[in-house]
Amino acid sequence: MLPKFAGVRSSGSASVAIDAIDLSKRYGRRWALQQCSIEIPEGHVVGLVGANGAGKSTLLRIIVGLLRPSAGTVTVLGHPPAADPAQLARVGFLAQDAPLFGSLSVEDHLRLGRHLNMRWDGEGAAERIRMLELDLDQRAGTLSGGERAQLALTLALAKRPEILILDEPVAGLDPLARRDFVERLMAEVAEHHLTVVLSSHLLSDIEKVSDHLIVMASSRVRVAGDIATLLASHRLLTGPHRDPLVAPGGGEVIDARHHDGTTTMVVRTDDPVVDPDWTTGELDLEQLVLAYLAKRRAPEATAS
């Protein structure tokens, strides 16, 4: 069974923003994405975390219609990605490293947005550029990484999209630019009730802003769901060395480590574990993500 979002939704909105079923993408003989099924509810901020090359960009680029899946289907707000200009207008995208037209000025980029979109918040965009203290006449090719990311975010937001997809938006930024970027993003999300999917190879980049999480490794989705629900349904158990690995009290062993005759395991279960030999601890998000990333290295050991 492939990971699906747990049923609990943190807000009242029940409609699905992005619904992917068995999405796969192959380049020659290499699979960039395999059988990815996810359901992203509207109005949430979803963090997509995984190592470089795990398939995050591939998934996001399929969602915005820049890539075509080799198999599977995806609907965004009920329609195929990039099906027509109306659908393109509903989805904002910030590509990795924030590509811009190097020889065009900041102002040209705002004009470009106005000419290429039927819905365009020109005043808002101009206001944001003013707040960022960007020179309207400066060529985009000479902007710093942080300024480029901010300009690209401004373009994506000025479309007034319903869904915003951000591919590694803060990867190349220094800590200050990172903070500014995230602050602005969160202010916009709060104001316009956007659905956001943002990826990073670092959990720390996205855990503060996301309420949902998707963990990817080796072109597959390892786990996906509401963060609070995920944390509530996983236990960190420490007890005597145990082989073969079976979780006390049932549940799926996600990852296990042996050390000095004791075994520490991350177990997915909704029931409390009552076994005098085992002590139960709470997981933090990082331990949870690491457990799922480690799972790929020893899949047979965790088979229940």
Place this chain on the structure above:
Amino acid sequence: MIWLTWRQWRAQALSALGAFIVLAAVLAYTGPHLVHLYQASGIAECQKANGDCGPLIDAFTSHYPLAHVLGSLIILLPAILGVFWGAPLVARELEARTCDVAWTQAVSRTRWLSTKLVTIGLGAVGTTAAFMIVIAAWSSPFDKVSANRFSPAMFSQRGIVPLAYSAFAFALGVFAGAAIRRVLPAMAATLGGTAAARVTVQQWVRPRFAAPFHISGAVFGRGASPTVASNAWVVAARVVDAGGRSIQVRRGLLRDTCHIPEGQFGRDSLRVCAQRLGIHEVLTVQPANRYWSFQIWEGALFVALGVALVIASFVWVRRRIG
């Protein structure tokens, strides 16, 4: 979309316009002098009198070596525009990943590509047309005295075919850019592909647009024999023996075969000897009145190839990229 297309192409379009204005100014300045030189050369009178005008023509054409440069410009311009305007059209966006921006705005890829293709494609054809018209006007005294417009070199410099070459080279550049996805290799492919297509058509396709005439005549005759109209295209000339096989004529061999005495050896005795042996020259000729139908055939051929490449480019941009 037109705004973005123009904004991205503006610098190149204006440089082309600047180059055109400079050239047009130079040609407007030197043109009247060239006409004057022609009138003063006496070539027109000489030709009316059916004299041997070769030395006069040589003297006149040596005045402006620029004419050859301009001729080469018309031949090269379609390929240059295909390389610099066509090839980067998709490839540069893919290389700089700006297509990630362009293709996620509320404009379909079809509209993105068609706007660019129409605007810049018409720009390329129009640029070629503008350069050709001013250069042809300036060169008209030269065209009068020397060039046969149906000859392979001149055929591709005048009429409608340069415009068709331009449309073809541009479409080839766009397609190569979409298929190869890298600017420099796409440029190289465009240059190579345009050259290959034009040489192939000129050498092997153009002579077959209509069945040629074959004209026989004596070898070692007076002047250019056998005689054909000066504006006809002599596709091939070969010397054949009585059995119709192509041969190389060696004067020494003819002299020995016919036992021409030492004192009588010359063009007249050789002609008589060749006639006796049945050796004659055969010209493959496309008559002068086929010039425009050949222009239309060749123009249509390149436009058709260009249309096929445009269709392929749409398929690539819509379906293959991504």
